[in-house]
Amino acid sequence: MNRLLLRHAPPLHRTARMLLLLSAILWCAWAGSLSLSDPRHDEPQAIDDDGQDAALQRVASEVLGGREGTIILMDAQTGRLRALVNPRQAFEQAASPGSTIKPFTTLAALSAGLIDERSRLLCRERYDTNDLHAHCSHPKAGAPFGPAQALAYSCNYYFARLGERTSEDSFNATLRAYGFGARTGASSDGLEAEGSLPVGRWHVENAIGESPKLQVTPAQLITAYAALFNGGHLYVPQAAPARGFNPRERATLSLPAPAHRALLLEGMRGAVTYGTAERARLDQLAALYIFGKTGTATARDGYTTDGWFIGFAATQNRGETSPPPSPGAVRLAVLVYLKRAHGAEAAELARPIFEEFERAAVGGKDADPRPLEIARRSPVSKSAERERVSVRLVSADRVETLSLEDYVLGVLAAEGSVEDEPEALKALAVSIRTYALKNQGRHAGEGFDFCSTTHCQRYVGAKGEVEGASELMRRAVAETAGEVLLDEQGRTADSYFSAACGGMTANVATLWGTHAAPTYLRGVTDPNCATMPHRDWTDVIASAQLLRALRSDSRTDVGARLDNISITRRDATGRAELLSLEGERRRVVRGWDFKIIVGRVLGWNILKSSRFEVTRAGTNYVFRGSGFGHGLGLCQEGAHVMARRGAYYRRILNYYFPGASVGSSSSSSSAPLASQPLLQNGMTGRSGETAAVTQRFSESTENDGAWRADVLTRERRHVSHGSTYTFLNPRVYTRPRDSVYGNRRLSLSSGHFRISYPAGVERGVVEAVLGTLEAARVDMSRRLAAASLSFAEPATVQLTIHETTGDFTATTGQPWWTAGVAKGARIELQPLEVLSRRGVLRTTLRHEYAHIIMEALGGDRPAPRWLAEGLAMHFAGEGARLARSMTKTGLSAAGIEERLAHPNSAQEARLLYAAAYGEVSALIRAKGEASVWLRIAHGKE
Numbered sequence: 001m002n003r004l005l006l007r008h009a010p011p012l013h014r015t016a017r018m019l020l021l022l023s024a025i026l027w028c029a030w031a032g033s034l035s036l037s038d039p040r041h042d043e044p045q046a047i048d049d050d051g052q053d054a055a056l057q058r059v060a061s062e063v064l065g066g067r068e069g070t071i072i073l074m075d076a077q078t079g080r081l082r083a084l085v086n087p088r089q090a091f092e093q094a095a096s097p098g099s100t101i102k103p104f105t106t107l108a109a110l111s112a113g114l115i116d117e118r119s120r121l122l123c124r125e126r127y128d129t130n131d132l133h134a135h136c137s138h139p140k141a142g143a144p145f146g147p148a149q150a151l152a153y154s155c156n157y158y159f160a161r162l163g164e165r166t167s168e169d170s171f172n173a174t175l176r177a178y179g180f181g182a183r184t185g186a187s188s189d190g191l192e193a194e195g196s197l198p199v200g201r202w203h204v205e206n207a208i209g210e211s212p213k214l215q216v217t218p219a220q221l222i223t224a225y226a227a228l229f230n231g232g233h234l235y236v237p238q239a240a241p242a243r244g245f246n247p248r249e250r251a252t253l254s255l256p257a258p259a260h261r262a263l264l265l266e267g268m269r270g271a272v273t274y275g276t277a278e279r280a281r282l283d284q285l286a287a288l289y290i291f292g293k294t295g296t297a298t299a300r301d302g303y304t305t306d307g308w309f310i311g312f313a314a315t316q317n318r319g320e321t322s323p324p325p326s327p328g329a330v331r332l333a334v335l336v337y338l339k340r341a342h343g344a345e346a347a348e349l350a351r352p353i354f355e356e357f358e359r360a361a362v363g364g365k366d367a368d369p370r371p372l373e374i375a376r377r378s379p380v381s382k383s384a385e386r387e388r389v390s391v392r393l394v395s396a397d398r399v400e401t402l403s404l405e406d407y408v409l410g411v412l413a414a415e416g417s418v419e420d421e422p423e424a425l426k427a428l429a430v431s432i433r434t435y436a437l438k439n440q441g442r443h444a445g446e447g448f449d450f451c452s453t454t455h456c457q458r459y460v461g462a463k464g465e466v467e468g469a470s471e472l473m474r475r476a477v478a479e480t481a482g483e484v485l486l487d488e489q490g491r492t493a494d495s496y497f498s499a500a501c502g503g504m505t506a507n508v509a510t511l512w513g514t515h516a517a518p519t520y521l522r523g524v525t526d527p528n529c530a531t532m533p534h535r536d537w538t539d540v541i542a543s544a545q546l547l548r549a550l551r552s553d554s555r556t557d558v559g560a561r562l563d564n565i566s567i568t569r570r571d572a573t574g575r576a577e578l579l580s581l582e583g584e585r586r587r588v589v590r591g592w593d594f595k596i597i598v599g600r601v602l603g604w605n606i607l608k609s610s611r612f613e614v615t616r617a618g619t620n621y622v623f624r625g626s627g628f629g630h631g632l633g634l635c636q637e638g639a640h641v642m643a644r645r646g647a648y649y650r651r652i653l654n655y656y657f658p659g660a661s662v663g664s665s666s667s668s669s670s671a672p673l674a675s676q677p678l679l680q681n682g683m684t685g686r687s688g689e690t691a692a693v694t695q696r697f698s699e700s701t702e703n704d705g706a707w708r709a710d711v712l713t714r715e716r717r718h719v720s721h722g723s724t725y726t727f728l729n730p731r732v733y734t735r736p737r738d739s740v741y742g743n744r745r746l747s748l749s750s751g752h753f754r755i756s757y758p759a760g761v762e763r764g765v766v767e768a769v770l771g772t773l774e775a776a777r778v779d780m781s782r783r784l785a786a787a788s789l790s791f792a793e794p795a796t797v798q799l800t801i802h803e804t805t806g807d808f809t810a811t812t813g814q815p816w817w818t819a820g821v822a823k824g825a826r827i828e829l830q831p832l833e834v835l836s837r838r839g840v841l842r843t844t845l846r847h848e849y850a851h852i853i854m855e856a857l858g859g860d861r862p863a864p865r866w867l868a869e870g871l872a873m874h875f876a877g878e879g880a881r882l883a884r885s886m887t888k889t890g891l892s893a894a895g896i897e898e899r900l901a902h903p904n905s906a907q908e909a910r911l912l913y914a915a916a917y918g919e920v921s922a923l924i925r926a927k928g929e930a931s932v933w934l935r936i937a938h939g940k941e
Helices: 012-031 046-064 087-091 098-111 147-153 156-165 168-177 204-208 218-229 258-273 343-361 382-386 404-415 422-439 471-479 508-512 527-531 543-550 591-602 636-644 649-656 677-683 763-786 805-812 832-837 841-858 865-876 879-885 893-900 906-927 929-938
Strands: 069-075 080-085 126-128 133-135 233-235 249-252 289-298 305-314 330-338 388-393 398-403 483-486 537-542 562-570 576-583 586-590 612-617 620-625 661-664 698-702 708-711 715-720 723-728 745-749 753-758 797-801 818-823 826-829
Touching: 046 069, 046 080, 046 343, 046 527, 069 087, 069 218, 069 343, 087 218, 098 147, 098 156, 098 168, 098 204, 098 218, 098 258, 098 289, 098 305, 098 343, 126 156, 133 156, 147 258, 147 805, 156 204, 168 204, 218 233, 218 258, 218 305, 218 330, 258 289, 289 343, 305 343, 330 343, 343 527, 388 404, 398 404, 404 422, 404 471, 422 471, 422 483, 422 636, 422 649, 508 591, 527 636, 537 543, 543 562, 543 591, 543 620, 562 612, 576 591, 586 591, 636 649, 649 661, 745 763, 753 763, 763 797, 763 841, 763 865, 763 929, 805 818, 805 826, 818 841, 826 841, 832 841, 841 865, 841 929, 865 893, 865 906, 865 929, 893 906, 906 929
Parallel strands: 753 797, 797 826
Antiparallel strands: 069 080, 069 330, 126 133, 233 249, 289 305, 305 330, 388 398, 483 661, 537 620, 562 576, 576 586, 612 620, 698 745, 708 818, 715 723, 745 753, 818 826
16 A cells, blocks of 8 residues: 655645635725624634634635636525635626526425426436527436425426426516626626526526526525525625624515425435435535535537536535424535536535535534434443454564554554554554454465555554554554444445545455455545645656566566557546557557556556656656555545544545445444345245245346335434434435446346345345245245235336436435335335345335235225335334334324325334324224224225
8 A cells, every 4th residue: 555645745734724814804805894893793613713704714715626616605695705716707797507407497396386296207318499409418217306306306308398398587576586697786887797588579488597597606595595495585795704693684584485495305305315416415414404406507619518516504404204394493505616627526525615614503623523423432342352363574574473453554654654643544444454354364375464555554563562553543543443344234444545546445346356346435526635745747758668567567568669558448436447558469458557667667656546646847857746556445635634624534435435334343244135134134034934935046138107105214223321222214225327337237037026126236135025926925935815805916026226316216206314115016216235235125025025015905996095005014014113213293184195295304203104104003003904904804893
C-alpha cells in the first residue's frame, strides 16, 4: 500500500480564510450596505451560527474549486445567506432552470385542478413533437407514474404531456408569485438580473424548464424554493451575521394545500432516495431529513449542459417513515449551479456541505457519530481478542507472532504515518483489520500469514511495541477494536485502501480483471480529494527507458523497438483498462499490469496509478493522470478531507464501501447467503420436516393493473442506559453505475415456480429462494387441507426479482418502502440485497405467496384488504416483527380497510398492517385458523 503524503498538502485553512474574505468583499461591494441589526432577532445560537457559517463557506469554496458556477447556502427561515461562492454568477446571470422548474409546474397544475395526487400517466420514454424532442433516462416504467414519482425521476415525458394541458397564464402566475421574473431586492445598484418568464405562444418546453424564454438566476431559484417549503415567506437574500439579523420579507404567499405540499415533498425526497439525486447518497445522513431536486439544462451554446441542484435539510422527522417535516423544521437551503455538468454532479457537490451542517446540528465534531442510533461501541469479540497472526519481517528476515490488534496498529503506523485526523485513522484501522481477517493465511505455504511489504500490508514494529505509533493511532485501534466491514450477507468484506483515488475509486472487476465485483467495490465518485496533492500528476518517460521496462515482462515485450502506446479501453472510473503496445510485436495488456511492470523497473513513483492518458512527444511518452495507488476502496486523501469536515469513521467507510456495513468480527461469516439461517428456515415445514424440493432446475437467459402492496421496513434496536429504542430506517438499494452484467437476466424454474432474476445474483441464493417458495407451498397445502379446502392452484407462479429499488417502483408504481407486490400468478420483489439485509426475505416470500393463493381461493369475490393482509402476515410469521407497532388505533375493521387503500407513508401503513394483523389474530384465537381460510374462500365462516 502507498503512504499518504498529507504533510505536503497546501495550508487549506489559510486558503479557506482568504476565499471567505474575498467572497465577503465581493458581496459587500456588489450588494451595498447590509441591513442594520435588530435586537429583537438576537438569539443565543447566533454566535454558533456565525462560526458554522465560516465552516460552511470553506467547504462550499473547496467543493466548487476552480469550476465555473455558484453555490448559495441560505437559512430557509430568514433568508440570511450563510455562504456564497461567486456572487456575480448567483445574482447577475440568468440561465435555463431545466428540471428544477418541475415542482412549480406541478404546483401550477395542482392549483388549476389539472392533476391531483391520484393522477397517473405511463411514461413512453420519448416525447417527440415539432416543438420538443426529449427523452427520459430513468428506469423503464412498467406502471404509470404519479406526480411524486414523476418528480423523483424527473420524467420529461410526464411533464411535457402536463405542459400540453397547462396555460401560460396559470404557469406564469405561479412563477410570478414565487418571485421569478423579478429581482430579489438584494441590491439597489441595478446589477441584479431580472430573469424572464415565457410570453407569447405557449411552448411545452416551458414546463420542463428548457425554453430560452424562461430564464432564472440562482438567487431567484433558492428564494422561490425556500418560500415553497418554509410556510410561504419569500425573503430578500441578505449577507449578514447571525447576531441581530433582521429578515426582509418580499411577500407572504398563500400556502399550498397540505396535500400539495406533501406531494412535492414526497417527490423531492424520492429524488434523493431513489431518483435523479440518489448517487449523492444524501439520504444516508442520519441526523438530517434531506429532500431536493436536480436539473440538467441545455446551455445557451445549444450543445453543453448546466447542472442544478436545490436541496433542503430539516432537523426533525429524520427517520424515513416519519411524516414530512413541518415548514418550521426546514432549516438550510443549498443551491449548486455548475456549468458544463449534469444535475447529479451538482447534487454530489452538495453532500460535503450537508455533512458539515449535520456535524454542527448533532453537537460538534466530537459528538457521537450515530445521533439516532443509541451510542454504543460494538463489543470486541472473544475470538478477535484471541486471534493471533504471524508476520514475516522482510528486512529483518524473521517471523513474529502477535495479536490481531497489535498487527492492525503496526500496519496503521506504516500506512497512516502522516494522518492527523482521528476519524480518518479509525476508518483506516477498520479497513486494515478487515483485510487481515479476510486474507489470513495469505502466505500459509511459507509458514506465516502476512509479509511486511505492500504485497500484503506494510507493517512496522516489534512484538508488543509498534515503533512510530502515535497516541492517536493507538486510540483509533482501541476504539474500533473488533470492528470489521461486512458485506450485504454479513460476511467479512474484501477491504482495500490506497493513498488517493484521483476523483473516483476503482472497480475491482475492470482493474484486476476479476469475474465480478461486489456492490461495494464498483467505484464511487469522490470529490473529496480534489484539493489534495495527487489530484493531478505528469510523468515524462523517455522511449528507451520505457522500452527497457516493457521488455522485462513477457506480457509487454514488444521486441527491440517501441512504436506506439494507446489506450484501447477505459473503464467507467476513468482508468486505463486495456492498452495496446506496438513494436516488433503487438501486445495488449491490462492498465494496472502496465503500471506495475513499469514501476517495478523504473520506480514506484513513476506512473502513480492506472488513471492516466498517454501521448507521444518526440522521443518521450507523456503520461498525465490522477490518483496514487490502485484506487480501490478507501481513498486516504479523500478520507482525510471528509474527517476534517467532520465526518465520522463509519460514514467515511459507508461512503467508500456503499452497501457494506461496520459490525463486530464475531458476527461475520464466510458462508454464502444460501446457507444462512434466513433461508434455511424457509426450507422446512411447520413441523420441521424438510420440504420435498426434488424438481429439476432449469436455467435460461431472457430479455426481459392493480397490485397488492406490502410494507417494507427495517428495524434496528439499540440499547443504552437500560432503555430500548426502535427506529425504522429503510434504505433504498440502487443500481451500480458500472454494473458488469448490464441488463442481462436469468431464470430458474421448479415444478411450481419460475424466478426471473438479474445475472449478478448468485444462483445459489436464487435456489434457496425457490426452496423457500416450495416450502411455503407445502405448508399452505397442509393448512388448506385442515380447512377442507381445495382450489385450482396456478400452474406456475412467476417471481420477478428486480435489480434496483428504482426498477421496482417504476415497474409496479408502488412507493419505495413496498417490499413486494402480487397479482394473479405473478410476484414482483425488491432486490434480494434489500430484503436480506433487513431480515424480511423469507417472510416477504411467504406473504406474497399467500396473496396468490387467497386470490385463487376467492375468485371473483376478493376478500377485504384488512382480512387478506392480516392472514398473509399470520401465514408469513410476521407477528413478532409487528408486535411493537400494535398500538390501539381506535379503528374498526371498516376503518382499517378504508385507510389501507391509500396509506400516506410507510409509518402509517405499518401501523395499519399491524392493526389488521391484530384483527385477524383475534379471529384465529376465537374460532381457529381454518375458519378464516373458509371466510376467504366463501366470503363467510
